[in-house]
Amino acid sequence: MKRILMSSASVILVAGAAHATTLEDVRARGELVCGVTQGVPGFSNPDDQGDWSGFDVDVCRAVAAAVLDDADAVRYVPLSNTERFTALQSGEVDLLSRTTTRTLNRDTALGLNFAPVMFYDGQGFMVRESLGATSAAELDGATVCVSSGSTSELNLADYFNANGMEYRPVRFERADEVLAAYDAGRCDVYTSDTSGLAARRLVMANPDEHVMLPELISKEPLAPAVRHGDDQWFDIVTWVVYALIGAEEMGVTSENIAEMSADGSPDVQRLLGSGEDTTGEWMGLENDWAAKAIGAVGNYGELWARHLGPDTPLEIERGLNALYTDGGIQYAMPIK
Numbered sequence: 001m002k003r004i005l006m007s008s009a010s011v012i013l014v015a016g017a018a019h020a021t022t023l024e025d026v027r028a029r030g031e032l033v034c035g036v037t038q039g040v041p042g043f044s045n046p047d048d049q050g051d052w053s054g055f056d057v058d059v060c061r062a063v064a065a066a067v068l069d070d071a072d073a074v075r076y077v078p079l080s081n082t083e084r085f086t087a088l089q090s091g092e093v094d095l096l097s098r099t100t101t102r103t104l105n106r107d108t109a110l111g112l113n114f115a116p117v118m119f120y121d122g123q124g125f126m127v128r129e130s131l132g133a134t135s136a137a138e139l140d141g142a143t144v145c146v147s148s149g150s151t152s153e154l155n156l157a158d159y160f161n162a163n164g165m166e167y168r169p170v171r172f173e174r175a176d177e178v179l180a181a182y183d184a185g186r187c188d189v190y191t192s193d194t195s196g197l198a199a200r201r202l203v204m205a206n207p208d209e210h211v212m213l214p215e216l217i218s219k220e221p222l223a224p225a226v227r228h229g230d231d232q233w234f235d236i237v238t239w240v241v242y243a244l245i246g247a248e249e250m251g252v253t254s255e256n257i258a259e260m261s262a263d264g265s266p267d268v269q270r271l272l273g274s275g276e277d278t279t280g281e282w283m284g285l286e287n288d289w290a291a292k293a294i295g296a297v298g299n300y301g302e303l304w305a306r307h308l309g310p311d312t313p314l315e316i317e318r319g320l321n322a323l324y325t326d327g328g329i330q331y332a333m334p335i336k
Contacts, residue, residue: 022094022226022233023067023284031073034060035093038078038175041199042307042314043099052076055307056097059118059224062293063095063240066285071296080173082149085110088227095237096225099196101151111228116241118223120320120329122216123155124194126201129211131188136215140165145178145187147171152192155218179203193220195308195316202313236283239335243290246271246332247299249323254298257291271335279335290335300330 026032036044036056044054052074061071077093088096089111100106101121102114125144127133136159146153148171160167170187172178179200182190190197194212201207224241226234247253250268252260261274269275273288280287297303301323308316322328 022230023236026067026094030068031075032060032064032067032095033075033077033093034063035077035079035084035087035096036060036098038080040099040175040196041202042312042316043195043199044076044078044097046076046078053307055119055303056099056224058297058303058307059097059241060095062244062297063237065292065296066240066243066289067236069286069292080149080175081147082173085112088112088225091227094226094233099193099222100225101193101220102223102225103151106225112225113228113234115224115226115234115237116245117221118241119195119221121193121195121220121222123152123191123218123220124197124216125213126182126190126197126210127188127213129209133213136213136217137163137165139167139189141167142188143168143170143186144189144191145170145172145182146191147175147178148173150192151218151220156191159217175200193222195222195314198314198316232284236285236289239283240290240293242332243271243293243335244297244300244303245323245330246335247290247294248301249325249332252294252299254295254302257295261291267334267336277336 036052039045042054044052044056046052060074064074065071077087079087079098084096084098084100087093102117106112107114125136125139133139144156144167146156146169153171156169170181172181178190181187183204194216197212201210204210224237226237250271252268252271257272260268261272264272266275270277270279272291273280278287280289298306304318304321305311308314318328320329322330324331
């Protein structure tokens with residue numbers, strides 16, 4: 001019996017050793033496969049040539065730069081709310097960077113690991129100005145367009161039930177179907193994360209006819225996600241995000257990397273791989289992994305300004321997403 005048990009254990013060890021890690025798969029393939037939305041301006045959206053850009057897309061590009069030294073070595077897979085988790089669990093995608101809320105269920109029962117939060121958001125409501133509503137408390141009896149398989153669907157039910165109000169949900173799997181239904185007048189209300197509502201209002205037939213109600217009915221911490229079971233890959237994605245946030249804290253930008261690498265503080269040199277610490281080796285990467293990521297997409301503040309900030313159509317304020325030194329809660333763990 002003892003000999004059989006040892007043999008079985010040996011088989012398990014050999015099988016485990018033979019299983020390629022996500023990092024090995026990505027390197028062998030020569031590209032990162034990244035799950036994104038089916039099109040949300042500012043976050044992940046393709047242009048007429050099929051080239052993707054956005055806040056979440058730049059997370060994919062930063063990881064590809066750190067791992068493959070090529071931010072363009074990414075294949076984007078647009079996924080609906082109901083497709084996204086299966087695609088990640090099954091290995092169809094290596095990384096999910098898709099306006100996804102971190103929750104207990106997703107972090108445990110669905111077998112996901114979430115990297116640090118990239119966007120602290122909350123669910124809100126958008127209505128036509130002609131409806132005359134100034135508060136969500138006035139929506140009793142409304143017809144509400146919502147994405148199926150999203151946290152928005154559950155939050156919607158919780159809010160109306162808690163406030164003793166009636167509503168009729170109109171559910172769609174695809175975000176563009178929800179938008180089209182609301183824009184066509186099939187619903188009185190459109191509910192989603194406020195960032196998503198702001199983005200989708202831009203592509204409506206008459207954007208100025210729609211207003212956001214003041215209430216936020218949930219917390220929606222949006223973060224990239226990977227599969228359970230590969231700690232090395234989880235570490236890589238986690239610390240790439242921290243590197244982008246940490247770079248903003250330290251004043252490192254995509255433009256001044258060479259100068260900061262040579263003359264920066266010890267913390268800056270650790271971040272950029274120009275000091276004596278072997279931070280990259282700890283994750284199976286080159287020591288300038290963070291410099292590659294920052295050089296490709298910029299620091300967190302640069303991402304925000306480029307895709308979401310006051311000089312973009314979205315004009316989203318940083319709010320909670322400002323650095324902790326500026327009154328927000330974005331805070332990078334020490335890279336050392």
